[in-house]
Amino acid sequence: MKHENAQQYRTASAHQTTWGMALVRSLALTGEEHVLDLGCGDGRVTDAIAAEVPFGSVIGVDISPAQIAAANKRVRENCTFRCMDLKSISWVGSFDIIVSNASLHWVDGHEELLSRVYRALRPGGRVFLNFAAEGNSANFIEAVKEAMRDPAYAPYFSDFRWPWYMPSRDEYAPIAARVPFSDITVASEDAEAAFPNANAIESWIDMPSIIPFVHRVPPDRRVYFRNDVARGVLMRTRQNDGRYRERFRRIAVYARK
Secondary structure (H helix, E strand, C coil): CCCCCHHHHHHHCHHHHHHHHHHHHHCCCCCCCEEEEECCCCCHHHHHHHHHCCCCEEEEEECCHHHHHHHCCCCCCCEEEEECCHHHCCCCCCEEEEEEECCHHHCCCHHHHHHHHHHHEEEEEEEEEEEECCCCCHHHHHHHHHHHHCCCCHHHHCCCCCCCCCCCHHHHHHHHHCCCCCEEEEEEEEEEEEECCHHHHHHHHHHHHCHHHHCCCCHHHHHHHHHHHHHHHHHHHECCCCCEEEEEEEEEEEEEC
């Protein structure tokens, strides 16, 4: 499950957009590339890429209809958006560059995904992927696991499937190495986001982090579960200056076909 309220997500994901714009700058685009953006969300990063390839094109794909609806409000002739499961991409030799920012931890089966990415690239094409790694959002995860163990909520999580795949670099590198890229680097990165106040970090909690969990709880108990998680996160992340800090760990994959 991914975020469904695009406007709320836009407000809560400023740090992810910052990472995405840094990724765009790292692409060293010439202006003629054909680019695929996996997990494009509301299209902000996709649109920024499109602006840099006026003689090329960009396709953004995302599984969320709400996000694609928001993305389609962006009007740029060389940029299109499609609602689809990332694991079903079937292009062959179509793209010079494939990117993904802060999305692929929502997808399992990464060896198959990377194989599809490989097939979608033109010879010499490049891959830039960045997604959550082991230890990401540790304060939030500790708080939500604590709430899930609470007897008031535990029965609703007896068969719960964890929504994210967040590997360590050492776990992921052998998976990526099984795909026949001519050159590949798997690196780990640490980042930190500072939220100016409680409202800001609670907005991040609400969209999209808590969605897969709160939907397991009956509607009449969801607000209580959400508030318990929020209290746990606020307690763990509050700084002496009144701000709130969460640590983000990332996997960065750079590859060439």
